[in-house]
Structures are given as C-alpha cells and as structure tokens.
Amino acid sequence: MQCVTSTAFGPAELLHRLRARGSGTAVSPVTHIERVPAREGRPAPWPAWTEPAVRDAFVAQGISVPWEHQAAAATLAWEGTHVVLATGTASGKSLAYQLPALNALATDPRATVLYLSPTKALAADQLRGLNRLGLDGVRPATYDGDTPREEREWIRQHSRFVLTNPDMLHHSMLPGHGRWGVFLRRLRYVVIDECHTYRGVFGSHVAHVLRRLRRATARYGASPTFILASATSGDPAGSASRLTGVPVTEITSDASPRGAVTFALWEPPLLEPHAEDASPIRRSALRETADLLTDSVIAGTRTIAFVRSRRGAEVIASTARQSLNEAVPGLGDRVAAYRGGYLREDRRAIERALLSGELLGLASTNALELGVDLTGLDAVLICGYPGTRASLWQQAGRAGRAGDEALAVLVARDDPLDTYLVHHPEAVFGRPVEATVLDPGNPYVLGPQLCCAASEAPLTDADLDLFGGHGLVEQLTAEGLLRRRPSGWYWTHRGRPEVDLRGTGGAPVSVVEAATGRLLGTVDHGSSHAMLHPGAVYLHQGVTFVVDDLDLEDAIALVHQEEPDWTTHARDVTNLSVVNVRSYVDAGPVGLFLGDVDVTNQVVSYQRRRLGSGEIIDTRPLDLPARELRTVAVWFTVSPQALTAGGVEPGEFPGALHAAEHAGIGLLPLIATCDRWDIGGLSTANHADTEAPTVFVYDGHPGGAGFAERAYGTAAEWLRATREAIASCGCEAGCPSCVQSPKCGNGNNPLNKEDAVKVLDIVLAAL
Ligand SMILES: [Zn+2]
Numbered sequence: 094m095q096c097v098t099s100t101a102f103g104p105a106e107l108l109h110r111l112r113a114r115g116s117g118t119a120v121s122p123v124t125h126i127e128r129v130p131a132r133e134g135r136p137a138p139w140p141a142w143t144e145p146a147v148r149d150a151f152v153a154q155g156i157s158v159p160w161e162h163q164a165a166a167a168t169l170a171w172e173g174t175h176v177v178l179a180t181g182t183a184s185g186k187s188l189a190y191q192l193p194a195l196n197a198l199a200t201d202p203r204a205t206v207l208y209l210s211p212t213k214a215l216a217a218d219q220l221r222g223l224n225r226l227g228l229d230g231v232r233p234a235t236y237d238g239d240t241p242r243e244e245r246e247w248i249r250q251h252s253r254f255v256l257t258n259p260d261m262l263h264h265s266m267l268p269g270h271g272r273w274g275v276f277l278r279r280l281r282y283v284v285i286d287e288c289h290t291y292r293g294v295f296g297s298h299v300a301h302v303l304r305r306l307r308r309a310t311a312r313y314g315a316s317p318t319f320i321l322a323s324a325t326s327g328d329p330a331g332s333a334s335r336l337t338g339v340p341v342t343e344i345t346s347d348a349s350p351r352g353a354v355t356f357a358l359w360e361p362p363l364l365e366p367h368a369e370d371a372s373p374i375r376r377s378a379l380r381e382t383a384d385l386l387t388d389s390v391i392a393g394t395r396t397i398a399f400v401r402s403r404r405g406a407e408v409i410a411s412t413a414r415q416s417l418n419e420a421v422p423g424l425g426d427r428v429a430a431y432r433g434g435y436l437r438e439d440r441r442a443i444e445r446a447l448l449s450g451e452l453l454g455l456a457s458t459n460a461l462e463l464g465v466d467l468t469g470l471d472a473v474l475i476c477g478y479p480g481t482r483a484s485l486w487q488q489a490g491r492a493g494r495a496g497d498e499a500l501a502v503l504v505a506r507d508d509p510l511d512t513y514l515v516h517h518p519e520a521v522f523g524r525p526v527e528a529t530v531l532d533p534g535n536p537y538v539l540g541p542q543l544c545c546a547a548s549e550a551p552l553t554d555a556d557l558d559l560f561g562g563h564g565l566v567e568q569l570t571a572e573g574l575l576r577r578r579p580s581g582w583y584w585t586h587r588g589r590p591e592v593d594l595r596g597t598g599g600a601p602v603s604v605v606e607a608a609t610g611r612l613l614g615t616v617d618h619g620s621s622h623a624m625l626h627p628g629a630v631y632l633h634q635g636v637t638f639v640v641d642d643l644d645l646e647d648a649i650a651l652v653h654q655e656e657p658d659w660t661t662h663a664r665d666v667t668n669l670s671v672v673n674v675r676s677y678v679d680a681g682p683v684g685l686f687l688g689d690v691d692v693t694n695q696v697v698s699y700q701r702r703r704l705g706s707g708e709i710i711d712t713r714p715l716d717l718p719a720r721e722l723r724t725v726a727v728w729f730t731v732s733p734q735a736l737t738a739g740g741v742e743p744g745e746f747p748g749a750l751h752a753a754e755h756a757g758i759g760l761l762p763l764i765a766t767c768d769r770w771d772i773g774g775l776s777t778a779n780h781a782d783t784e785a786p787t788v789f790v791y792d793g794h795p796g797g798a799g800f801a802e803r804a805y806g807t808a809a810e811w812l813r814a815t816r817e818a819i820a821s822c823g824c825e826a827g828c829p830s831c832v833q834s835p836k837c838g839n840g841n842n843p844l845n846k847e848d849a850v851k852v853l854d855i856v857l858a859a860l
Pocket residue numbers: 822823824825827828829830831832
C-alpha cells in the first residue's frame with residue numbers, strides 16, 4: 094500500500110492552492126485569516142502522592158511526566174475536591190482522572206470507581222486504555238446494554254472500575270441499586286467524561302440521574318468525589334455544579350503543547366442567477382467543501398472535512414471521490430466517509446488508514462468529537478459552523494501536531510449565522526466559548542425524575558432539597574403518581590416509571606425496508622413527521638431510500654430503495670398561545686417577555702428540491718396530525734405606532750417581523766449552546782394574546798431547555814447581532830444568508846429584509 098506520511102505543503106502554500114481555484118471570481122472566498130500560535134508544553138512532576146506502580150504503568154505507556162493541568166486536576170481530586178478539567182482536544186484529560194482513580198484503587202484494595210461516558214464507543218476506548226496500563230486488581234469492565242447477563246453478575250461482584258453511560262445508570266443500575274450495594278458503598282470516584290455533551294433537556298435529565306446516584310451512594314454510606322472532563326467551554330465550574338448539584342472547582346489552563354494553526358474563514362461565491370428575476374444563489378457549502386477536499390488530497394495533504402449531517406458526509410465523500418477519480422484514476426479510493434453508528438472495527442480501520450496516510454481524505458459527522466484520538470492532521474475543513482465556538486475549536490483542534498503547522502478552514506453555509514461569522518471574525522476568535530446550558534428545574538424533567546427517585550426509595554424532605562421540586566411533589570401526589578405516607582412519598586405503581594433521558598417524548602420510529610423487512614435505523618419521535626413523511630428521501634449508509642408509508646400508530650416507516658434526483662424539505666404550520674408571563678421588560682412602545690406558551694405544530698406539505706442546485710421542483714401536500722408542545726418562549730412586541738414612525742408601512746409589518754424572526758432564530762446559537770433546529774419561531778402583525786405586532790422564539794422541547802431563557806437574559810446582544818447580520822448581507826432583498834430560513838413553514842413568504850432592520854433598530858433603541 095502506497096503511503097503518504099507527511100504533506101508536501103505548509104498551510105500557507107495549501108491555502109494559496111485552494112484559493113487559486115476560486116480565482117475566476119472577483120471576490121476572494123477568504124474573508125479572514127487568523128494565525129493561532131504554537132504553544133510550548135508545560136510539564137509538571139508526578140504528584141508526591143502517586144504510587145510507584147501507577148506511575149510506572151503510565152511511564153511504560155510513554156507518558157514520562159504529566160502536564161501541569163493534568164497534575165493540578167488530579168491533585169485536587171485526590172484531596173477530595175470535586176473538579177472539572179476543561180481543556181482542548183488531545184490535551185490528555187484521561188490521565189487527569191485515571192491518575193487519582195487508579196491511585197485510589199492501588200492504595201485501598203476495596204475502593205471502586207464509576208466512569209460515565211455519553212457513548213459506548215468512548216467507554217470501549219477507555220477500557221482499552223485501562224487494559225493497556227495493565228494494573229493489578231483493577232478489573233475494568235464496560236457495563237452497557239450489550240453486556241451479556243452472565244457477565245453482569247461478575248462485573249457487579251468483581252470489577253472495581255466500571256465503565257457505563259447515564260442511560261444504563263438510569264434504566265438499570267439505580268433501579269437495581271440493591272445488587273450494586275457493595276460497589277456503591279466503596280465508591281470513591283465518579284468520572285464524568287465529555288460532560289459538555291450533557292446539555293439541554295438531555296443534560297437536565299442526566300443532572301437528576303446524578304442526584305439519584307448521590308442519594309443512592311449516601312444511603313450506602315459513601316460520598317464519592319466527582320471528576321469531570323469537558324471540552325473547552327465557558328464557565329465550566331458553573332455548568333459542572335449545575336450538572337452534579339455539588340460545588341465544583343475548575344482547571345482550564347491547557348499546558349499541553351500545540352502546533353501553530355492557520356485558520357481561514359471562507360465564504361463560497363455567489364453564482365449568476367439562471368433567470369432574470371431569480372435571486373442569486375450562493376454555491377453550496379457541501380460542493381465547496383468537497384472541492385477543497387479534492388484539491389487538498391491532490392496536494393497530498395491528510396485532511397478531514399467535518400459536516401453536520403450524515404447525508405452531508407456521504408455527499409462530500411462521494412463528490413470528492415468522483416472528482417479525484419476523474420483527475421487520477423484510483424485516487425478516489427483514498428477518501429472515505431465516517432459517521433456515528435459505524436461499528437467499532439470499521440471506525441478503527443478508518444482511523445488507522447488515515448493515521449498511516451493510506452487514506453488522505455475523510456468526510457465525517459462530528460462523531461469524532463467524542464473522544465476518539467484522531468489528531469495531528471494537516472488540514473481540517475469545517476463545512477458550516479458547527480453551532481458553537483466550543484465545537485468549532487474541538488474540530489479545528491484535530492489539525493496540527495506539536496512542531497508542525499496546520500490549516501483549518503471554516504466554509505460558511507448559506508445561512509445568517511454563518512454569514513455573520515465569516516464577516517465578523519471577532520465573533521469567532523475574540524470571544525470565550527459558550528457555557529453549556531441545562532435546566533434541572535424544568536418541571537417536565539423534574540416531575541418524571543422525582544417519580545424515578547421515588548420508585549428507587551421513598552422521597553423524604555431532604556431528598557426534595559437535593560432534587561428541588563417541593564411544589565411539584567404535591568402535584569404528582571394529586572395526580573396519583575405518588576402517595577404521601579409518614580415516612581415519605583411513595584411511587585404508587587407496580588412497574589417503574591417510563592422515562593426517556595433523551596426527552597424525545599414518544600417512541601422512536603423504525604425505518605424498515607418494505608421488500609425485505611430489514612430494519613435500517615430509527616428516527617426520534619420529534620423529527621419523524623418532518624423526516625419520514627410519505628415521499629421523504631431518507632439516506633442510510635450512503636444508500637438512498639424513499640418513504641412509502643408512515644404508520645404513526647405502530648411507529649414504523651416503510652421505505653424502498655431509489656435514487657431520485659431531488660431532496661425533500663418538510664413544511665409546517667405553527668400556532669402559539671401564551672400561558673403565562675414569567676418576566677418582562679416594559680420599554681415604552683417595545684416589550685420584551687419570557688414566559689410559558691402552548692405551541693401547535695403540523696407538518697402540512699413538503700418541497701422537492703433538485704440535488705446540487707437546490708432549485709424547487711414542486712410542493713406536495715401531506716396529511717399528518719398536529720402536535721402540541723408546552724414550552725418556554727422569549728418574545729418582543731412593538732406598537733404599530735412605533736413601527737410606522739420608524740418607517741415601516743402597515744402593509745409591510747408581516748414581512749418585516751417574519752424576516753426579523755428568521756434571522757433571530759439563526760443567530761441564537763451565537764449566545765446559547767443550541768442548534769437552530771432546537772428552537773422555533775412565530776411572528777405576526779397582531780397576536781391575539783399580546784394584541785400587538787410580535788415575534789416569538791421558543792424552545793422546541795417540552796418544558797423548555799433553557800435556550801429562550803438565555804435569549805431573554807442576553808436580548809440586547811442577541812438582537813444587535815441579528816440586526817448586524819441582516820444589515821451587512823450583500824444581497825438585495827433577502828437570501829438564506831440573512832433572512833430566509835430552510836425550515837420556514839411559509840416558504841419564506843412574506844419577507845422584508847430592509848424593514849426587518851428598522852424593526853430591530855426600534856427594539857434596540859427602546860431596550
Ligand atoms: Zn442576504
């Protein structure tokens with residue numbers, strides 16, 4: 094096998110080559126270049142408390158001494174302080190928790206350690222690392238849904254380092270805590286790896302699972318120390334404390350060495366419109382990234398392209414393969430697609446091939462973010478802003494080896510946030526990364542979790558201090574879910590409460606190939622109407638299927654294999670009513686509100702769009718039921734008089750508000766760790782409940798996830814960025830980069846870009 098182990102080009106030369114391709118257009122696609130300097134490593138001595146056997150095991154693995162941040166976090170944990178280590182990709186966070194944990198097992202022959210990871214794959218990686226250390230008496234073992242019954246008993250009895258995930262803790266270990274009594278009594282450390290992934294509704298559930306764990310260990314007489322590992326994030330101590338419910342100390346100064354990175358912001362060019370009256374279309378980020386990947390593979394550079402969707406990864410890989418084979422027959426074989434859901438053996442094979450240089454290009458979903466040690470690449474292409482600066486840096490962090498220069502490129506998608514960012518580099522480079530948002534107080538999370546806790550052991554008043562929810566327990570009692578007795582609140586049913594940590598509310602829909610009966614995969618309940626409606630195009634491992642029938646009762650979608658020349662985009666209709674106002678700002682003609690709302694949503698039709706160009710072929714009706722959601726919203730109202738005085742004609746109210754709503758949703762991920770798909774919006778020239786022109790933005794999860802709350806708290810910053818994004822877009826009358834939305838239920842009609850800026854100016858001036 095022919096291998097290329099080092100690139101022929103430095104980052105500047107490679108960037109020059111990539112740019113050369115776009116030289117036919119007048120405007121350079123590169124909007125900004127940032128140089129991230131190299132960093133020298135700062136080693137520290139092994140802490141004095143380190144057992145020689147433990148130290149020797151690490152030294153034998155090539156770790157001669159720890160870095161400063163590893164030693165500092167390990168020592169805090171060893172002293173019994175709850176600690177979170179929040180540093181970059183490949184900064185060696187594992188050592189920081191393995192050191193105190195293994196030291197505890199070496200010095201106390203009865204101590205145990207519980208390790209939690211968000212994925213099975215990551216737990217399996219950890220297990221391999223622990224086995225390689227080869228320390229006696231640790232007997233590490235993964236305990237998950239795949240663990241055979243006969244092994245489970247052995248693990249409970251003998252393993253002192255159990256690797257599992259929050260779902261397993263929730264569904265199996267805590268309900269069966271009696272069988273884990275010995276393990277829990279001796280529990281010294283709880284390690285929570287990749288803790289930044291516990292955000293939104295899922296994070297809020299996990300926060301309560303951890304409180305249930307603390308309650309269980311306390312009952313058996315233990316009080317373990319929590320060690321959390323996080324990607325770089327804003328306020329890690331605050332988020333970790335919210336997650337665990339205990340005060341946590343943070344270590345954030347990364348002392349590991351890093352190579353210099355040249356970071357380019359890249360905006361694909363506008364294409365000439367096909368027809369006179371058509372608005373210009375920007376070249377798609379997928380096509381652009383596929384071409385950059387092609388060029389960089391031709392240049393002999395080991396490159397990874399990150400893209401958000403599985404479909405995107407498949408499209409980039411297949412487009413690049415095709416172009417490469419046209420350039421040099423056979424070269425296409427050196428590019429592959431990689432995404433979550435692949436078997437571990439397949440993942441390993443792809444990683445090995447990329448590290449050896451046998452593969453030169455990889456198109457991947459962010460599956461790689463979760464701990465797999467694939468770093469030291471020559472170039473990273475990021476197709477579309479990944480939603481947060483935290484993920485952006487995690488992905489860019491795959492580039493660069495100590496001593497070597499590397500290139501990272503963010504390719505903007507055609508949406509307001511990406512457009513804003515490539516023209517406002519200070520919003521990417523000059524700011525701290527976001528805090529991880531979660532809300533354990535969400536009653537839709539807390540209520541079910543109190544029932545889970547009560548089914549494990551009756552709830553006492555002290556437990557209510559732990560979980561929160563003194564008021565909620567009365568409501569659960571009134572609903573007959575709990576029963577009050579002198580010794581506490583009891584779960585009244587025979588079985589356990591059915592609670593899904595992912596908060597998807599409803600059974601996932603199975604996707605089944607009609608001709609063979611083969612199960613292809615599942616789609617969560619919330620997304621099923623939009624993704625699996627009859628006629629929807631569904632991609633599975635590079636193969637395209639079309640949905641024939643969606644059976645909502647049995648939660649099954651029947652599909653057949655077909656390669657149509659289009660993609661499908663669902664359309665929906667939304668109604669919203671205000672339940673109550675939690676907080677508001679009265680600013681004269683403008684009002685800003687946070688409150689609870691009821692949202693009714695119905696997927697009513699879908700568009701077919703030509704592959705590649707995105708041209709709309711037709712819109713077809715659908716017959717799906719409406720769904721209801723009680724959630725949290727932020728909204729602003731503006732009096733009609735103020736709008737008119739600000740230069741917005743009454744006939745333009747709907748278009749102006751609608752355009753402001755779209756851009757506002759697009760920009761919210763700038764300030765909260767959400768995805769634009771996690772939130773929804775509604776705008777109207779006169780809302781029945783507010784009796785004024787209003788723009789609503791709401792959390793797309795029952796009970797809210799903390800995003801609208803965050804928007805309310807930082808409204809001025811959020812709306813100013815929204816105004817900037819619209820005003821600075823070079824288009825004439827609105828485009829996907831500013832006020833058009835890919836998920837608009839109204840087909841992006843009406844929209845008034847110019848007047849949206851006026852609306853936001855009025856709101857900002859008043860606030
Ligand atoms: Zn625009």
